[in-house]
Amino acid sequence: MKVAILGLGLMGEPMAAHLLAAGHDVVVVAHRNRASIERLVAEGAREAANAGEAAASTEIALMLLPTSNEVESVLFGSAGIAARMAPGYLAVDMGTCYPLDTRRLAQRFEEAGGRFIDAPVTGGVEGAHAGTLTVMAGGDPAILDGIRPLLTAFSSQVYHFGDIGKGHAAKLIQNMIGWIEVAGVAEGIAFAKASGLDLETFFRMLSASHSNSPIVQWMVPKVFAGAFDDVEFRLALAHKDIHQAARLARETTRLALPVANAATELFQLARALGFGDQDSPAVVRGLEAMLDEPARAPPRR
Numbered sequence: 001m002k003v004a005i006l007g008l009g010l011m012g013e014p015m016a017a018h019l020l021a022a023g024h025d026v027v028v029v030a031h032r033n034r035a036s037i038e039r040l041v042a043e044g045a046r047e048a049a050n051a052g053e054a055a056a057s058t059e060i061a062l063m064l065l066p067t068s069n070e071v072e073s074v075l076f077g078s079a080g081i082a083a084r085m086a087p088g089y090l091a092v093d094m095g096t097c098y099p100l101d102t103r104r105l106a107q108r109f110e111e112a113g114g115r116f117i118d119a120p121v122t123g124g125v126e127g128a129h130a131g132t133l134t135v136m137a138g139g140d141p142a143i144l145d146g147i148r149p150l151l152t153a154f155s156s157q158v159y160h161f162g163d164i165g166k167g168h169a170a171k172l173i174q175n176m177i178g179w180i181e182v183a184g185v186a187e188g189i190a191f192a193k194a195s196g197l198d199l200e201t202f203f204r205m206l207s208a209s210h211s212n213s214p215i216v217q218w219m220v221p222k223v224f225a226g227a228f229d230d231v232e233f234r235l236a237l238a239h240k241d242i243h244q245a246a247r248l249a250r251e252t253t254r255l256a257l258p259v260a261n262a263a264t265e266l267f268q269l270a271r272a273l274g275f276g277d278q279d280s281p282a283v284v285r286g287l288e289a290m291l292d293e294p295a296r297a298p299p300r301r
Contacts, residue, residue, distance in 0.1 A: 011121070027058050059090065065095045082109065085114055090114065091109055094118075094119050098168065099248060106139070239264065
C-alpha cells in the first residue's frame with residue numbers, strides 16, 4: 001500500500017519503519033526532527049514537503065498528531081491533504097484526540113470526498129519498536145478490514161468499538177485509567193517520604209504487595225533517580241488526555257468522575273510549576289514542592 005505517515009515522534013518513526021519492513025511504499029513529511037526523516041529515507045521512505053504533496057502520491061494517511069487542532073490543519077490547511085487527495089482517499093487519525101472533534105472533522109473530510117476512521121494505539125514506545133501495539137478503532141468496519149495489512153505491521157491486537165469517535169473514546173478512557181494510577185503512585189511516594197519511611201525499603205515492600213503493577217515498576221525507579229528528562233510521554237500530554245476524558249464524560253454522559261478530576265488537578269499542579277515538557281512521572285514534582293524536598297532513593301540492590 002502507498003501510505004503517508006504524518007507525525008514522526010517517538011511512536012511514528014518506529015511504526016513507519018515497520019511499514020517499510022513489511023514492503024509498503026511509505027512517504028514521510030518534512031519534520032523539525034531531521035534525524036528521524038533521514039533514518040527513514042535511508043530505509044527506503046520517500047520525503048514530501050507537506051501533507052498535500054504526500055497525499056498526491058499515496059492512498060492512505062496515518063496521522064500521529066497531538067491534538068485535533070493539528071489534525072484539522074493537516075487535513076484542511078492550504079497545503080493539507082484535502083487540497084490534493086484523490087476521491088476516496090483515507091485518513092486514519094491515530095493520535096489521542098477528542099471524540100466530538102473527531103466526528104466533526106470526519107464529516108467535513110467525507111464531504112470533501114475522502115474517507116476517515118479513528119484508530120489510536122496503545123502500548124507505548126516499547127510496543128511501537130516491538131510491533132506489538134494495540135489499536136482501538138472507530139468507523140466503517142469494512143474500511144478497517146481493508147487496512148489490516150497496514151495495522152498488523154506494527155500491532156498485535158485490533159479492536160473495533162463502533163462508529164467514528166468510538167476509538168478515541170476508548171483511548172481516552174484507557175489513558176485515564178493509567179494516569180489515575182500514575183497520580184496515585186506519585187501520592188504514595190510523596191506520602192511515604194513525608195512519613196519518614198525509607199523509600200528503597202518501601203519500594204521493595206510495594207513490589208511484593210497486591211499494589212504492585214507494571215506502572216509501579218516503571219515509574220518508581222524513574223522518580224527515585226529523578227530521570228524526568230528521559231521523556232517517554234510528556235506530562236503536558238498526559239494532562240491533556242485525562243482532562244479530555246473528564247470533559248468527554250461531562251459533555252456526553254451523566255457520570256461524575258471525581259477521581260479523574262482530582263488526578264487532573266495533580267497533573268495541572270506539576271504543569272503549572274513548569275514540568276510539562278518532562279516525562280509524565282514528573283507529576284510527583286508538584287507534591288515534592290509541597291514537601292520542599294525531592295523523593296529520591298539509591299538504585300535497588
